[in-house]
Amino acid sequence: MSLDQLNLKIVFGGGLELLFSNQRSHNISIPSRVNSKLYNGETTTTEEQNIKSFSRRPGILVLINDTDWELEGEGDYVLNDGDEIVLISTLHGG
């Protein structure tokens, strides 16, 4: 992959959007070299630590382009430009 930037769409649901000013959908760009994986246990920057601890929180469902991330290798999935990542909390009351 030669792009410098990855453009991603991140969507929060199931109550997680409350952590982001109640905005569900976010378009973001990230440097492609630093963070080409959704979850990389070996990186140590603060931002990725957050992602790391986040990815470990069971009870939050992740979909990559509308597919359960468990079918995509979970944290080993390598992000592509234009991917849509949906994060849904199951932890809120029903």
Added chain:
Amino acid sequence: MPARSCALCNKANAILKRPKTGQQICKQCFFIVFETEVHNTITNANLFKPGDRVAIGASGGKDSTVLAYVMKTLNDRYNYGLQLYLLSIDEGITGYRDDSLETVKRNQTQYDLPLKILSYDELYGWTMDRIVEQIGKKNNCTFCGVFRRQALDRGASMLNVDHIVTGHNADDIAETVLMNIMRGDIARLGRCTLICTQGEDTIKRSKPFKYTYEKEIVMYAYFKKLDYFSTECIYSPDAYRGHARAFLKDLEAARPSAIIDIIHSGEAFEVAEEIKLKDQRTCTRCGYISSNELCKACALLEGLERGIAGMGVNQYHLDNLKQYRRESIAQH
């Protein structure tokens, strides 16, 4: 990564890994197995008979929203012959229940089901906002739990229904099994895995999602684009359940069958039959079925009205304790 095809139809791309079986399945097959499993749960337990009037306890949250949608779908598909209603309780919690009730009102239109909303204010003359104002956040869940149970029963008799169904899912039941073990609440441990219970009154309560994983409920709502509301109750950081929940989710991550396994464990415990309940009478204050002079809700209300809320709570816990001792003595 190449797209995998569905383990059931071998045609479409898989979009979901089932926690129960590990199978990778496509969207259409997921809808079908999800609905069919609930149908099988309902028919295996003989939950309903044609002509039953059934209220769906609807909070606007994910579980009850999916339950309303699936009950409506199955009733039409398999000709259960049920008359379905949505029944919601307004606890009077500003910024929480008022918003979620808006969701239920939309569901009423979307699913074309009659809706009955009953408020603590009209039933008891108190909203949870005012109760918390008076007694603080500690213990307020005791009030809310007792009030809600009675409110659902009263709503059910107003609708003249035979049966209330609730959205409790497999994860909820496994959590409750764990909590009852950790608290040593053997009487509740015996009851909490039952799919259908009948309390002091004649109205049955059941849980068609008893074997349905939370993950699949949320995925179903997502792929069907169902309209639901999700915020935690502002008064209830139910800490104990929170720990059980976090523990269960960790177990599930290591072994997805843990949830069903725990439910089966709960079912397999041989809990000595409960002793005969105290003679039923009616509450001298409100006429509700009660085993004491005052029903639990009225005992709590008396404390609130006298401005000594602690009394109601203590009396309630004292009664529970007495009942528990009676049961323990009877069993040994």
